[in-house]
Every structure is written in C-alpha cells, then in structure tokens.
Amino acid sequence: MNLELRHLKVVCAIAETGSVTKAASTLGLAQPALTAQLQRIERTLGGPLFERDRRGARPTALGELVLARARVLLPAMKGLQDEAARLAGTGAALTRFRFGGVNSPILGGLVHRLAADQPHAQISTFASWSVDELAQMVLSGRLDYVLSGVCGDATPSAEFGLTWRAVANDAVFVLLPEAHPLAAHDEVPLAALGEERWAAAPGDGCFADCFAAACARAGFTPRKIYETDIRSCIDLVEAGEAVALAQATFRPVSGLVTRPLANTPLRWRLLLGWHPDAPAAAIADRVLAQAIAAYTDSLSRNPHYLAWLASNPNFGPQDLAAA
Missing domain, CATH: 1.10.10.10 (Winged helix-like DNA-binding domain superfamily/Winged helix DNA-binding domain)
Known part of the structure; x- marks a missing residue:
C-alpha cells in the first residue's frame, strides 16, 4: 500500500x-x-x-x-x-461572482445590480452566521467576496488575509411593535428598555459583548435574550415577547417600527471583503461601488432612517474614495 x-x-x-x-x-x-x-x-x-x-x-x-x-x-x-x-479563476473574474453573506441587508440589491450590469455573469450566494467561515471560504477559493458587518470600529479577524472596505456606517436601531409605548418616540433611550426581553440573531463577532457593555452603561443587564434566526426574531417582536436590535436599513414590516437608540450607543459597519491575491481583487472597486449603490437604494424604503441621516451626516453610505 x-x-x-x-x-x-x-x-x-x-x-x-x-x-x-x-x-x-x-x-x-x-x-x-x-x-x-x-x-x-x-x-x-x-x-x-x-x-x-x-x-x-x-x-x-x-x-x-x-x-x-x-x-x-x-x-x-x-x-x-x-x-x-x-x-x-484567472480570466473568469468578470463573469463569475460568488458572494457570502452574514445577514446582509443589501445582498439582494447587489445581486440585482450586478445581474443588470452583466446579464451573462454567473452569480451565486452562500449564507452563514460566521464571518470566519466565509473568510475561510474566500481564502480557499470557494467564494469571491464576503458581505459582513462589525460593530463600532472593530475589524474582522486578520487571520485569513482578506482586504476589507467599508460600504456603510449605520446606527443600530431597535425593532418594536407599533403598539409599544416607546414606538411613538423619535428616539429611544436604551435605559428605557431595561425591563424588556430581547431577540437576537447569532454571530461570531463582538456585537454581543458590545451590546452587554452598552446595557451596563445604561444601568441594566438584559433580562433575557432569545437567540434565533431573523424570521423568528420578527415573530417574537410581533408577538410582544421581545424587542430586537435591528440594522437601520431593516425592511419595514407591517405592525412593527424601527427607532434609533438615543445618542447612538451602538454602531454597525457594513463591509465588503476579498482576498488581495485572488482574481476578484482586480474588480473589487467596481463591486464595492455596486455594493454602495445597493445600500443607497435600500434607504429609499426607510424614510425614517433617511430623515435621521439628514441630522446625522457621519452615518450612511461610505464615500467610495474613502471606503
């Protein structure tokens, strides 16, 4: 043998x-x-x-x-x-786009834009709760790009050698039933949510720790956190069993509202990542521009956030030159 x-x-x-x-x-x-x-x-x-x-x-x-x-x-x-x-994949980079996403609010819009721009391109997507898993797939050549988010000024692990560029910088909002007493407020102090139960999607970044620290600064420890998929988070909020933290570009759902947390105690940066030695790097700026455009498109369905951005110019889509 x-x-x-x-x-x-x-x-x-x-x-x-x-x-x-x-x-x-x-x-x-x-x-x-x-x-x-x-x-x-x-x-x-x-x-x-x-x-x-x-x-x-x-x-x-x-x-x-x-x-x-x-x-x-x-x-x-x-x-x-x-x-x-x-x-x-050398030589095929302009005709193949393989995206991984971690609960990305703009993946659909980005795919739509690329499909319209390059109708003959092969576009595929892969979802995971783990940015490390997706980064490993880029490293091994199974994905071309990753759409992910990080809280505050954090950056994804450098272990996989990916290049990361910012698409947008968002405030974190809270998702509430329309009947919730705080739903009528333009902004919600985090301290006012001290008695709530929370629903959250899983992930492998530092957001859970940042949320816990923000709650501690606001003077409370979250009573209970239901960790589940996005659809179940929405169901829990609809049922009045929990409130949820949400990306500011969250698509409106009948019966629910999103409201900014006062003084923006939590921030979320949407990033696009790729490997600098892969064929995808040659057109990464072009894909990044499409991602920023897809994010900008997503703002049109959220007039409340658009109004908030007018008073908070440091948030929103990233300028491509500075991304």
Missing part, C-alpha cells in the same frame, strides 16, 4: 483525540474500519504507531516521527490547494 495524505489525517486524528473510537467518530467512520486502516498504515510503515490500552492511544517513537512529518505536510498541501483554487 502506498502512503497517502488521507492516511496521515487518520494518524493525526487518533493522536489528537487520544482514541481510535473517538477518531472514528470525528472522521465519520466505523471503529472497526478505522482500526483495519490503522493496521494497514502500520504495516506500510514497518511498526506500530500507537500504544493502545484502556486509557487510550499514545504515539510510539515511530508514531511521533510520522506525526511530526504529517503536521508539516498536511498544512502545506492545504495551502497549495487554497492557492490553486484562488488562481484557477
């Missing part, structure tokens, strides 16, 4: 979990099948790689040698695959 990368992954999985049974579960294999595979690997390499007893599996001296080489080879091969995937 010739030794392959998949065999090295097996050895690493057993070492990392300390158990053939646990490694089998991690790899999605039956334990007897993984045991038989390990035995074939050991025969190929000329000796046992693990000492196995009721306490688990521990690498032998030969096993440590194989693991040392595997921990160099596997990341190197992954890097090669990622680089190849990014460069494979």
